[in-house]
Amino acid sequence: MGTTQFIVVLAISIAFLILMILKWKIHPVMALFITATGMGIGFGYPILKTIGLINSGFGGTMTSVALTIILGTVLAMGIQDIEASDSISQSFNRLFRGKRMELAPALTAFVVSIPVFGDVTMILLAPIASKIAHLKKISMATMASFTGLALFLTHGLVPPTPGILAISLSMEADLGFVIFWGIIVSFIAFFVTWFLLRNWTEKERISPLAKFLGSSDEETEAQLTQKGKRSLPPFYFAILPIMLPVVFIASASFANVYMAEGTIMHGLLTVIGDKTVALFLGVLIAIALAFLYKQNVYKSAIENDHETTNETPFTQILWNKWVERGLVVAILPLLITGMSGALGSIIKENPAVHEVATSIAETNILPILIPYLIAAVLMTAVGSMTMAALTAAAIVTPMMPILGLSPELAVLAIGAGSLTLNHLNNSGFWIMSQFYNLSTKQGLKYVTIPTFVGSVVALLTLLLFGSLGVL
Template sequence: MLFLIIVLGVLLIVVATSKFKIHPFLSLLLGTLFVAFATGMSFDLIIESINGGFGNLMTSIGLVIVFGTIIGVILEKAGAAYRMAEVVLRVIGPNHPQLAMSIIGFIVSIPVFCDSGFIILNSLRKALAKRAKIAMASMSVALATGLYATHTLVPPTPGPIAAAGNIGANAYLGTVILIGLVVAIPATLVGYLWSVKVVTKIEVPEDVTANGEEFDYDKVVASFGKMPSTFLAFLPIVLPIVLIALGSVISVLGWEGWFAELFIFLGKPVMALLLGVIAALPLLPKYDEETLTGWVGKGLADAAPILLITGVGGAFGTVIRNSGVEEIIQGWDIAGIFTGVLFLLVPFLIAAALKTAQGSSTTSLVITSSLIAPMLPIMGIEGAVPLALVVMAIGAGAMTVSHVNDSYFWVVTQFTGMQVNDAYKAQTMATLLQGLATIIVTMVLWLLLV
């Protein structure tokens, strides 16, 4: 009954948004309240869950979203995004813009949370799509799935690191990283193929200009006059990524001292993105009210609906989490049914159920790894490669699937302008295929290596 209520809550959000054209913020709020009351939560717990879910998400990514949108506006209005688009297409080739986005996402999300990575790279995504005349939704899914693959599979992202630690694979972190990179390649490829073969048919408002005319890339570039240098164009994006990566590596290696503390501090996403904003200031053609107030103000205005929708998505996930669904999943006893390579299906199914129910990939990785850790010695699973493949199986489940209770789903859809029903076809189906491909590849590697 609890799972049925959650499914009905999701359907309520989808129908309210797509059929009755209710704003996603209100649709999510309705779905949240429906699940809360239908599961019999107390009034105090409902209020605590909604406030806590919204507030906790804003604590972690609220300012990141704001700083990211400000950087995006400056990059776009100063012509830097278009400079980056030309450089990337020159390196990858003009015939494969989605592949370029997938590769960039794959690399960036190794040290950076996928939410932050998508926000950082959003302006580049838009410029590349316009330069190559490719559907915005297709470019978005190519980027989102590239980010998603390494986010759930490759340390030093917190989820895979926590999973490795919980199952006793701390000493084999290098093996986890290496196998994670290998397994993440087909996961990224699946997302790329889905973006090319299916998502190109989805149209969003960004595909045309405000008056309905086709976007003229060359005309827009000519309007900037002198374009920014390649170094200044990439700096607001590269600097935060490098700082976050340095902070993650220093934390993993356990370095201590003033130098380490400084770069761990600068590597926090909020500080790294703030420095990204500062790095974007040299791109301003002039320092006056138009740029320092107008351009920054547009960034704040663009961030507002994304903040609200993402925050209430966090509230929805917290309500589901507090409804008791995690306790039910933790009570499942399915390890005895699966042995050998089939055991990998146990962490996959648990992680997928947790991910689908409560929305957070990191939470799914942490809880699932804690649940299966006692099973591993009993099943005789030990050593670098077997434990690394167990982490991959958990990560595969933590991909499956991203939908309305996942903050990443709303970051992708709101920055792209996709309708919810289109986002289910584009983003949710892509993450389902990524998860299935990942568990299949993991099981094949088990047969070959274990």
């Protein structure tokens, strides 16, 4: 197959994928399957080879990320039930001493969204952001802008969230290094964007939803400052199940670089730093904390599962209900991630992709812009960060030897590109708009624009680090 035919089939396939999802409302999983099948046939593969590539791509991707995604959602249920996010938010509230209070839910989202899906984080923090906005007279435009920005940044740039995790593994990037630099780039992108936009977001006054303001101002103040009777885990307990898995995974990379193989410490760090082991340890820590905060767990579990009562055995909530609720959240990201991997396997199999890579590399465009722009175009069109990142990775991977980028830099460039235009075709856009009381027009202003600015700042940060040779 020639380069021209490859590009034509690829462009038609992606356009058809967009039509199926946006115009004809076909479920993304089925749309991806149909697109992968049509693309394989368009590339000239026999039908059975096409189906075989889809099966192997789906199965390979699921093998890499399925347990991690499932454990991440179970961990999210634990974080919700022990009210860890409330505790973290209160700690940031005290840190900022009542000033710039939009940073409290935003930085909580920044932390929580590392192991927890962005959509779940949005819902977890909506009541906190709304109460702070009401009490401190802050517009929900500001709350939505920076809470959304923070969680999208770490969702797109820091494993073990599905998209960045899957492309890190598929592109053979060092997972610990991606986590380390992903956190740094996200942190810089967040605060630069916050500094640039903080006054702009306050120009339009948007009130929080009344359903999140059930208590009086005095009761709300007590909840936010922990002066009431609520028993919340202290910050150092609340953050343990969230950050320890990240630290464990990063420690394995440290051990592989700086420690001799065969030593006891090297063996220990590589075991606990395995992504599945690390997240399972996070779940176990959440379970241990749950026994210290049974009242919180029962209250949250009853609110989120109508079958749970005060008579439900506590261990059943931890080992059954958390898993059931987690699987409900996990199933869609699991299937989309797996089917995106199947589409990617069709693209990577075509030898013409190497010719395309060579042609692009011979242009004067900066190499880092290629993975960024491919992911940006796909995100704008498809509306799923995971789908955009995995499809971009499939296109970029064969180009790597020619582009001269490190796997870690290429992975983070794709992650930054997947943040670009978060708009009407993205589920996160609608969740943010619904829970943070934004109209569609306001959502485009206070969800889409801050995330776009954050994406550009992340790219510029990566350009800087790349030019310095640290990435």
